Amino acid sequence: DSGVTQTPKHLITATGQRVTLRCSPRSGDLSVYWYQQSLDQGLQFLIQYYNGEERAKGNILERFSAQQFPDLHSELNLSSLELGDSALYFCASSARAPSTDTQYFGPGTRLTVL
Amino acid sequence: DAKTTQPNSMESNEEEPVHLPCNHSTISGTDYIHWYRQLPSQGPEYVIHGLTSNVNNRMASLAIAEDRKSSTLILHRATLRDAAVYYCILSTPHSGGSNYKLTFGKGTLLTVNP
Numbered sequence: 487d488s489g490v491t492q493t494p495k496h497l498i499t500a501t502g503q504r505v506t507l508r509c510s511p512r513s514g515d516l517s518v519y520w521y522q523q524s525l526d527q528g529l530q531f532l533i534q535y536y537n538g539e540e541r542a543k544g545n546i547l548e549r550f551s552a553q554q555f556p557d558l559h560s561e562l563n564l565s566s567l568e569l570g571d572s573a574l575y576f577c578a579s580s581a582r583a584p585s586t587d588t589q590y591f592g593p594g595t596r597l598t599v600l
Numbered sequence: 601d602a603k604t605t606q607p608n609s610m611e612s613n614e615e616e617p618v619h620l621p622c623n624h625s626t627i628s629g630t631d632y633i634h635w636y637r638q639l640p641s642q643g644p645e646y647v648i649h650g651l652t653s654n655v656n657n658r659m660a661s662l663a664i665a666e667d668r669k670s671s672t673l674i675l676h677r678a679t680l681r682d683a684a685v686y687y688c689i690l691s692t693p694h695s696g697g698s699n700y701k702l703t704f705g706k707g708t709l710l711t712v713n714p
Contacts, residue, residue: 488643519701529644529687529704542701576643589636589702591643 489513490592492577498598504565507595511558511579517541518560519580519589520552524573535560564597572599604688609709612678620673620708622688627668632691634702635662635673637684644687644704647673683712 489512499505511518520532522545531544535554546552549567554560564571574594580587605623612618624633635647648655648662650671655662661674675682687707 488645490643521702521704528706529638531701531703534701544701578643588646588649589644590646594643 488590488592490577490579490590492575492592492595494595495593496596496598498600499567500600501567501569503567503599504563505567505597507562507564507575507577507597509560509562509577509579509592511560511577512581512590515579515581515590516558517580517587518554518558519578520546520560520562521576521578521591522573523576523594524570527573529576532562567599569599572597604690604705606686606688606705606708608706609711611711611713612675613713614680615677618675618678618682618710618712620675620686620688620710621670622672623670624688624690625669627690628692630692633662633664633668633671634689634691635660636687636689636702636704637682638687638707639681639684647686649691678710678712680712680714683710685709 491510493508516537519534521529523529532546533552534542538554549565552562574596576591576594578589578591580589634649636644637647638644648660650662663672685707687704689702
């Protein structure tokens, strides 16, 4: 158990809909990262928040947005869903370190768009 | 981001050592070498990381070449539980020092035979 929790575990929805994925980082961790894992693209970094502020952006679509709240939990919002958005979405957290940040991953949310 | 090259798959026998290679010829001086693994149906899990010197922890050892252009993850006694995809990742800090996004490649699928 990494200490990172994600809800829901599974999500099935239809094209065009909007969903919200939730992540609670490990206690004390300030950084939250979102990753998408699909069969054809592998694990791809989407976005990072650090203490409520966006810090790094990866291959995140404009239809996707995220935020980190004052209690440090984070939400990833996916809108106008397409079939290709079906994937596993992982959240990871890390504590700021002077040299490198080990990331601890949650169990993921499996999104199926029908 | 600097790229890594890993074999697609490797096979090992239970209780034997496993050496997982990774080439990263374009590594920069500030890149850390990270290894994560992903067991079936789980999120990635941190294994080990290093910068220049060899590193040991309870899970594995990391041997880094003197020129840093390659590294090897060593599992001293493979168990069935070690069957996973192993990712070798170079982590590049962003400006501000707290951003270490991970760029995952395809990794090496390790099969452990009983």
